[in-house]
Amino acid sequence: MKLARYTPSFDLGRVADFDQWLRHPFAGFPAVGQLLGEFIPGAAGRLATDVYEDKDNYYARFELPGLKKEDVKVEVHDRLLTVSAERREKTDQNEESFVFSRSVSVPEGVRGDAIAAKLEDGILTVTLPKQEERKPKLIQVD
Amino acid sequence: MNATCTPSTCSPSTRSAPSVGVTENLQKPVYTVAGNDDVYEVRVQLPGVAKGGVKIDLEDNVLSIRGERQSTVPEGWKPLHRELSTLGYQLRLRLNTPVDEDKLTANLENGVLTLKLPVKEAAKPRRIEVQ
Numbered sequence: 258m259k260l261a262r263y264t265p266s267f268d269l270g271r272v273a274d275f276d277q278w279l280r281h282p283f284a285g286f287p288a289v290g291q292l293l294g295e296f297i298p299g300a301a302g303r304l305a306t307d308v309y310e311d312k313d314n315y316y317a318r319f320e321l322p323g324l325k326k327e328d329v330k331v332e333v334h335d336r337l338l339t340v341s342a343e344r345r346e347k348t349d350q351n352e353e354s355f356v357f358s359r360s361v362s363v364p365e366g367v368r369g370d371a372i373a374a375k376l377e378d379g380i381l382t383v384t385l386p387k388q389e390e391r392k393p394k395l396i397q398v399d
Numbered sequence: 400m401n402a403t404c405t406p407s408t409c410s411p412s413t414r415s416a417p418s419v420g421v422t423e424n425l426q427k428p429v430y431t432v433a434g435n436d437d438v439y440e441v442r443v444q445l446p447g448v449a450k451g452g453v454k455i456d457l458e459d460n461v462l463s464i465r466g467e468r469q470s471t472v473p474e475g476w477k478p479l480h481r482e483l484s485t486l487g488y489q490l491r492l493r494l495n496t497p498v499d500e501d502k503l504t505a506n507l508e509n510g511v512l513t514l515k516l517p518v519k520e521a522a523k524p525r526r527i528e529v530q
Contacts, residue, residue, distance in 0.1 A: 307483045309476035316476060320483055322429075322444040322510035351433070378469065379446035379510015 304340060304359035312393060315385040317361055322379035331374045331383060336363045338372075338383060366390070425489040428466065432492075436523055439498065439516040445488050446510040453507055455514070457500055464490045464512065497522045 307318040317338060321329060324342050332339045341358035363369075363385060371386045429444040441462070445453065448466040456463045466488035472478070497519040504515045 305482040306480070307478065308480040309472065309478050311475045311477065315479075318483060320446040320510075322446040323442075324509060376509070378449050379444070 304342070304357045306340075306359055306361060308361065310387075313387060315364065315367065315387065317383045317385070319359065319381040319383075320379060321357075321376065321381050324376070324379070326376055329374075329376060329381060331372075331381075333363060333369055333372055336365070336367075337361070338363050338385070340381065340383065424486050425465075426484060426486045428464075428488040428490055430490055430492075434518075437518055439494075439496070439518065441492065441512075441514040441516065443488075443490055443512040443514070444510065445507070445512050448488065448507070448510065448512075450507050453505070453512060455503075455505055457494075457498075457503065460494045460497075462492045462494055462514075462516075464488070464492075464514075466512070 304319050304321075307316075309316040309318070317340075319340050321342050324344065328342055328344050330339075330341045330343075332341075337360050339358060339360040341356065343356045344353065346353040366388045367385045368388055372383065374381060374383045431442045433440045433442075443464055443466075445466040447468040449469045452467040452469060454463075454465040454467075468485065468487055494516070498516040499519050502517045506513045
């Protein structure tokens with residue numbers, strides 16, 4: 258028997274440039290939730306995430322359909338961004354209860370005080386602004 | 400199908416539709432169905448779909464729901480790590496109970512579509528009083 262490391266994004270061929278990702282500051286920090294989730298894909302309340310960057314910010318996106326703002330908690334602590342969602346609902350016939358959570362390491366050079374989160378159409382986008390010195394600068398040639 | 404038919408000899412009606420051969424990748428969304436004697440409630444998870452992106456059809460007792468994602472990623476965003484799907488959604492459900500099409504309601508909120516399908520009066524169970 259061969260034990261292969263389970264990486265969902267590999268299976269689906271969605272990582273366009275994995276080398277690039279490995280070199281990236283977010284890499285090498287498989288979130289706690291991810292480590293658990295890899296053994297039980299889709300279970301263990303693991304939230305899938307996308308990470309993007311542009312010139313000013315990093316962005317982390319999570320799918321949270323059906324959740325309201327008040328059900329979602331976004332925390333940054335010790336350079337670790339943690340998104341957790343919790344809901345407990347009980348009606349006469351039904352009972353719904355779940356907890357999801359995912360942590361991603363935050364690269365150096367992110368302004369922790371300026372992180373913003375927005376929930377729209379079931380998608381949570383966390384914006385992590387880069388510090389000024391991290392932004393690419395254009396140097397004028399005299 | 401006539402194997403010897405070439406586009407120039409085929410009449411337009413026998414030619415394959417332009418859409419044939421074009422594959423569209425769609426995923427089946429997570430959904431739940433709950434119901435009682437009066438109304439069925441279908442809840443479909445469509446994260447990333449805005450109000451204008453949902454199409455609902457009811458034909459021959461088949462309920463079809465299509466959800467198109469809004470432009471998935473804003474321009475200029477460079478992906479560093481991807482796990483989320485970018486596919487649109489399609490769900491087809493065959494109904495075994497006649498529903499009142501005119502009274503069907505749909506509501507999309509926080510990426511979840513809630514459909515209410517009222518059961519036709521004639522199909523409701525009737526209680527017969529014993530005299």
